[in-house]
Amino acid sequence: MGFTSHPTLPWSELHRRLTGAAPDRTVVPLRRPAQEEPAPGAPAPAPGDGGEPWAELHVHSAFSFLDGASDPEDLVAEAARLGVETLAITDHDGLYGAVRLAEAARGTGVATAFGAELTIRHSSAEVEHLLVLARDPAGYRRLSAAIAAAQLAGGAKGRPAYDLAALAGAHDGHWAVLTGCRLGRVPAKLDDGTAGHQLRTLTEAFGRDNVHVELIDQWLPGDDRRNDALAALAAEQGLPVVASTNAHHAGPAQGRLAQSLAALRGRRTLQDAVGWTRAAGTAHLRSGREMAARLARFPGVRRATAELGCSCAFDFTRLDPELPGFPVPEGESEISHLRALVAADGPARFGPGNAAARRQLALELDVIEDLDLAGYFLIVHDIVDFCRSQDIWCQGRGSAANSAVCYALGITAVDPVHYKLLFERFTDRLLRLRDTRSGDSVGLPVRLYLAR
Incomplete structure (x- = not known):
């Protein structure tokens, strides 16, 4: 068995042969199909x-x-x-x-x-x-x-x-x-x-x-x-x-x-x-x-x-996650502080008088409030600002680019309203961090942020 970056036999076929499985002629979807929930009271x-x-x-x-x-x-x-x-x-x-x-x-x-x-x-x-x-x-x-x-x-x-x-x-x-x-x-x-x-x-x-x-x-x-x-x-x-x-x-x-x-x-x-x-x-x-x-x-x-x-x-x-809180100015809640940040930064990002952007931001902020995720967005925004201050490359990852709130806060660089991206695809809320000095993609920026 040799090691090469361009094998003539795909790993999926080698895996099939080693496990003795029959050839699979179906097209594999990008996402696994959701399993049906058992009916309430149904026996296992x-x-x-x-x-x-x-x-x-x-x-x-x-x-x-x-x-x-x-x-x-x-x-x-x-x-x-x-x-x-x-x-x-x-x-x-x-x-x-x-x-x-x-x-x-x-x-x-x-x-x-x-x-x-x-x-x-x-x-x-x-x-x-x-x-x-x-x-x-x-x-x-x-x-x-x-x-x-x-x-x-x-x-x-x-x-x-x-x-x-x-x-x-x-x-x-x-x-x-x-x-x-x-x-x-x-x-x-x-x-x-x-x-x-x-x-x-x-x-x-x-x-x-x-x-x-x-x-x-x-x-x-x-x-x-x-x-x-x-x-x-x-x-x-x-x-x-x-x-x-x-x-x-x-x-x-x-x-x-x-x-x-x-x-x-x-x-x-x-x-x-x-x-x-x-x-x-x-x-x-x-x-x-x-x-x-x-x-x-x-x-x-x-x-x-x-x-x-x-x-x-x-x-x-x-195992419901308990997200950490974010310190906000006295008299404000996490969601009110997030709304204030978006109102302050949004016009510069989307341009003044952009009605479509205003509607999308209002929709997303309501969803964020309903899901009690304002603190999460504030933490990510703070990390992004910190990375920029330390000259660390930082970019929102994956479907975060579909969020107008992320774009307004400077977390992502693509205007989702202009490109008609769907906010509903925003399920991956992780950051991809890149330190241009050391190549450490996550550990160093987060450690520096936490050690402030």
Whole structure:
């Protein structure tokens, strides 16, 4: 397998061949079709397995770049087929697949849980993985904030800098912490005799009620010996035990794709990557019935896993964002201050006497007031002004160009009234920032703004 910027075989076709899928002759739309909401009171579809309760709590999707091989939608479809009660996606250092997991699971009968596998770097050569599940929306917010802080502290893309003490102070009982994979603090020390000490370190940091010893079963050599040792440690210290498949793809059919992604991650050909990839392709989702047989030596573990999954499952729609407020002059509200700014700057941007622009601005301001988003627009306007004062390139992104309010405030550079752009397309409210001096597209301008 060679690496080239102009492959003769498109990735979509290579992906199809590696997963054994039939050729798709349909035209793929730019947006995924919206899923129909189930009718109020309608029963959830029956699980496909109809067997033992089971939860998959340690799963990597394709958002674990070059590690997970299946999209959230494929994972949900397979979980529903297998009768899995709860499915969690725990990608590396991010909650990137959370929205798509929630959307895909709606109406399937599969409950959703959310978490991440955090990469704690002790040195350039030594890394530790910490598996964290949010117990509820508050835990999700705390986990998201901890990840964001670590990403900023790392100073480089893909190099988050976590501090175990800071994580221990962030959870407040809203996380379930699993000992994780072979790079976890406890499994990594099984051979040198310090695993027990490392497990006590975790319980001291996160509390005995929040730490779970994780047994990973992928039908691989060494699984039984490792799981026996971990179960013995848990019994010795009186800690609960759960299990997982540490799934990296939905089903066995994606095994070859997972091998290819692992080779790409290591910048090796498939031949050179032999020994670094999972030849058996067993890191996939499994049914409760199959896991009951696999875990028969560990009474109660399958049920404990299902119960933990049930306790961590919640509806993603409960995560309503709470936007920060913006300081405004005394006697004004956020929306009145925004209207004043638009009234002051609009004529210079659209030209005096532009009736069409006035009508559009009035419409948009009413919508912004109804959605309680005035504070957001004021913050973005303030960031844009700050970037200009610091000679940092700054431009509104994507469909923000469709907003007359954004144009009036100088956030965007295209007159949407003149070009008859639709404000309704303005759904992406993110800024694209470009520092002409360092090439840092977001981190430096935002850090400078916050440090004023």
